[in-house]
Amino acid sequence: MHIKRATTSDFAQLILIWENSVRATHDFLPEKMIATLRPLILNNYLPNLQVYMSVDEQNSITGFMAIEQNRLEMLFIAPTSRRKGIGKALLQYAVTHFAVNEVDVNEQNKQAIDFYQRQGFKVYDRSELDGEGNPFPLLHLRLGDSNIGNLENRVSAAN
Numbered sequence: 001m002h003i004k005r006a007t008t009s010d011f012a013q014l015i016l017i018w019e020n021s022v023r024a025t026h027d028f029l030p031e032k033m034i035a036t037l038r039p040l041i042l043n044n045y046l047p048n049l050q051v052y053m054s055v056d057e058q059n060s061i062t063g064f065m066a067i068e069q070n071r072l073e074m075l076f077i078a079p080t081s082r083r084k085g086i087g088k089a090l091l092q093y094a095v096t097h098f099a100v101n102e103v104d105v106n107e108q109n110k111q112a113i114d115f116y117q118r119q120g121f122k123v124y125d126r127s128e129l130d131g132e133g134n135p136f137p138l139l140h141l142r143l144g145d146s147n148i149g150n151l152e153n154r155v156s157a158a159n
Helices: 008-025 031-048 086-098 110-118 145-158
Strands: 002-005 050-055 061-068 071-077 102-106 121-127 138-143
Touching: 002 086, 008 031, 008 050, 008 061, 008 071, 031 061, 031 071, 050 086, 061 086, 071 086, 102 110, 110 121, 110 138
Parallel strands: 071 102
Antiparallel strands: 002 050, 050 061, 061 071, 102 138, 121 138
16 A cells, blocks of 8 residues: 555546445435535645655555545545554554644544544633534644654554
8 A cells, every 4th residue: 555646637537435434434424415425525735735645555545545644634534444554554644744743533423532532632722613614523632742652652552
């Protein structure tokens, strides 16, 4: 597996990974909301963020992340590629190369909260509404300076 910058020609595949991943992990989101978010992700978010993807030996995209400054805006792994260290590898890449130390997570997405907390992120705030103003509370998490080296060590040990 390696990580590389995504281009606009990759976005059609990335939106499919996003959609499949959301359906697998965001059971609190109704189909109507997924349908509303899909064009926003594809046309507004992906083109305006730094997007990196993980690619396997067959050159298939297995996951992606989107970054803005020090914030991880998205991290989605194809359902068939979950639990293989791809999310950890993408997160370490973001921390190491872009000094990412913040992420927002839907409060109902317990899997994601657990994942980030295992990587050393801690909740520092909460919002009642998501970024689009919908009633899906967000937890704001931050990686402390003392945890950055620990994250790199944990990811290296896992690989």
